[in-house]
Amino acid sequence: MARLLVVVPSDTDPPTRLGEWLTGAGLELDERRLSTGEPLPADLTGHDGLLVLGGPQSSLDDDTVSPELVGVRHLLGQAVAADVPTLAICLGAQLLAQVGGGSTRVGVDGPEVGPTLVAKRDAAEADPLFAPLPLSPDVVQWHHDEIDRLPAGATLLASNPRYPHQAYRVGAHVYGLQFHIETDEHLVRQWADSDAVGVASTGTDVETVCAAAAAVHPDVAEVWAPFAGRFAALVRDRAAARG
Template structure:
């Protein structure tokens, strides 16, 4: 029987993307919980072998407008405390930081710029997950908020070029990444050029059409860079699920 991962999805245009394909190819089953469509969050993993929390346009503290964020944070805290495998992507990473006592705020350096170099810290060299990713690998970052204070006991594993938290380990088997290893070029366009507001110039000056074209051009490089991360996390999940 294949280990099954519970996946919390927040929006239709923020699916598992490439990451889901890589996880299933590595031998995992995915149980996608579409929280935005009303599916209730469980209090614990139950029979699931791990938890993956995806990104979304809402903020990690937007409880008044996004009712499932509080139970998502509670589930993350339970999973991390129990030593079960967890991975948070973008919003999922920020939710983990808040759930465990850290802080998330708007990035004082401005909005994420799209293709961004991975900047591992020395701690990443021995990390069970991030050690597989070389310094300078390009990632997709598209976010307003960042983790401005890590929870007590967390380990900083990577920083973005602007110095903000890019990846962290929150526990023995719990990680968060600010970037989007799952994002296909089509996913990225759904966040940018495919929006009704795309024709209007952005206040921050970002040319979303140029950025989307750059993400498209980097398709193969992105896949080469981030499939190993998915496979390494799948190994963590599989090993933890063994009796």
């Protein structure tokens, strides 16, 4: 069975529904929770793909503030160098942009929080994961930093008017998503209860944000569960090629 290394930088963002979709698509998940001290492997030997999730850490944190991200950056750099099938979400996507030669900063338009739409770019129509998506799929946002510059040669796959670098690909198989597709109602409630600044940026309140997310979760699953299946196929293909 193809093995996917799942890096969980914070217990506040486990794989949740995304993990279920990937397991259902035939992957074995090797989950490493950094907040409980679980070690990361030194390299990706023995794994056929990589998933990096989000967390409250900032991509701008240095090694003394968030030392647990040192190993995450190392693995993402290896994935880029070897074009290992990778899905990096929110904080993961920001770290991926950095190691690939791009950059991040505090979001110039403030936090982006709650359900919204992103729009596929023209290049998405030639991408094996993004081509089947609807033109403007539902997603859940929860970030304070932004990717202000993509790595050189990266392919922009989705944008929105507020923050243009919503999804991108490095090489052929390494993907970054600024938004979330893994959330469920419990996870959004946890985030809303712990992020007063983010909720305030919406101009509403915790209950409104949670209700709005709950309303779009079925649509998120309808669109992004098949996307997860297509990503799993990349991981299985790499496993087969490796023998």
